[in-house]
Amino acid sequence: MSLNIAWMDHAACAGHPDPDLFFPTADNRLTHKARAICATCPVTAQCSTFQHDTGSEGVWGNQHIKVKDGKRPDTVKLRAKRANR
Numbered sequence: 001m002s003l004n005i006a007w008m009d010h011a012a013c014a015g016h017p018d019p020d021l022f023f024p025t026a027d028n029r030l031t032h033k034a035r036a037i038c039a040t041c042p043v044t045a046q047c048s049t050f051q052h053d054t055g056s057e058g059v060w061g062n063q064h065i066k067v068k069d070g071k072r073p074d075t076v077k078l079r080a081k082r083a084n085r
Contacts, residue, residue, distance in 0.1 A: 003053065012041035023058040031064045038062035 008014060013022060016037065024030035038044060039062060048061025057065045 003050065005050070007043045007046040007050075010043050011047060012037050022060075024064070031059060034059040035062055035064065 013019075013034075016022075021030055021037075022034045024034065038047075038059060041047070041062070044061045046061075048063060050056065051060035051063070051065060059065075
């Protein structure tokens with residue numbers, strides 16, 4: 001399956017210096033900070049669809065999807081890579 005991720009360039013989190021913020025494991029304050037960034041985002045619908053299609057965990061489309069077993073998903077690498085473009 002080929003995913004269209006061009007929308008990520010327009011995300012409010014694009015280029016954020018701390019992509020880990022969007023993958024909190026225990027601290028709900030981090031979730032609130034990430035969601036505050038999402039609240040200003042023009043592509044939350046695409047982000048939410050991406051989460052649904054990939055099963056990614058973390059904060060996507062202004063929703064917090066729980067991280068299981070404290071493990072970060074591989075999608076943190078994708079966000080970090082896109083942030084460093």
